[in-house]
Amino acid sequence: MKTTLALLGCMFGFAMGLGGDCRVPSVCGSQQGWTDLSAIITEKDLQIAVLEEKVTKFQNKMDALIAGCYLGKGEKYRGLIAMTISGKLCQRWDRQTPHQHSRTKDNYPHSGLDANLCRNPDNEARPWCYTTDSEKRWEFCEIPSC
CATH class of the missing domain: 2.40.20.10 (Plasminogen Kringle 4)
Structure with missing residues (x-):
């Protein structure tokens, strides 16, 4: 859950042009340390996230109507x-x-x-x-x- 929240915060920071710390504690198996999430977030991922948010808002308006x-x-x-x-x-x-x-x-x-x-x-x-x-x-x- 913490990793998911960190990923969302990181994506939001990049989308808003804020940058930010995109490292989260690594909890995979015996690996210890930090994982840099910014390495796995591409510009296409950000575009998809923004489009999904717009589609969700549109769907909510249509559902309301x-x-x-x-x-x-x-x-x-x-x-x-x-x-x-x-x-x-x-x-x-x-x-x-x-x-x-x-x-x-x-x-x-x-x-x-x-x-x-x-x-x-x-x-x-x-x-x-x-x-x-x-x-x-x-x-x-x-x-x-x-």
């Missing part, structure tokens, strides 16, 4: 929730009843205004929808933030 939570204000939320915080069903974006509106695919072509799914086409605080309740025009949706 698919899992049903939203990031920021939820402008890119494309989950499948179609229910408001008070439990009202969302009105379809391509319908004008019971509420007439201008939030249509034609007016907001990159907002994912499909079916009756919660979206944030106009930069509100979080995803929302028009409701099917004629007494309540619109409401934020029951979606957790990530």
Whole structure:
């Protein structure tokens, strides 16, 4: 475990241009002394580590979007929730009843205004929808933030 942590610290130091001590105690068999980890770390290893970190961050963002939570204000939320915080069903974006509106695919072509799914086409605080309740025009949706 200590060797793994030392290797990660060494790689981080090299990636950040800090250099540093990349020696760890040798514990292999009867060998005693120190092993210089910098000799086994190549520039390609560092590039791979950086790419893996970027891929992991991207996967985490995609997982968040698919899992049903939203990031920021939820402008890119494309989950499948179609229910408001008070439990009202969302009105379809391509319908004008019971509420007439201008939030249509034609007016907001990159907002994912499909079916009756919660979206944030106009930069509100979080995803929302028009409701099917004629007494309540619109409401934020029951979606957790990530």
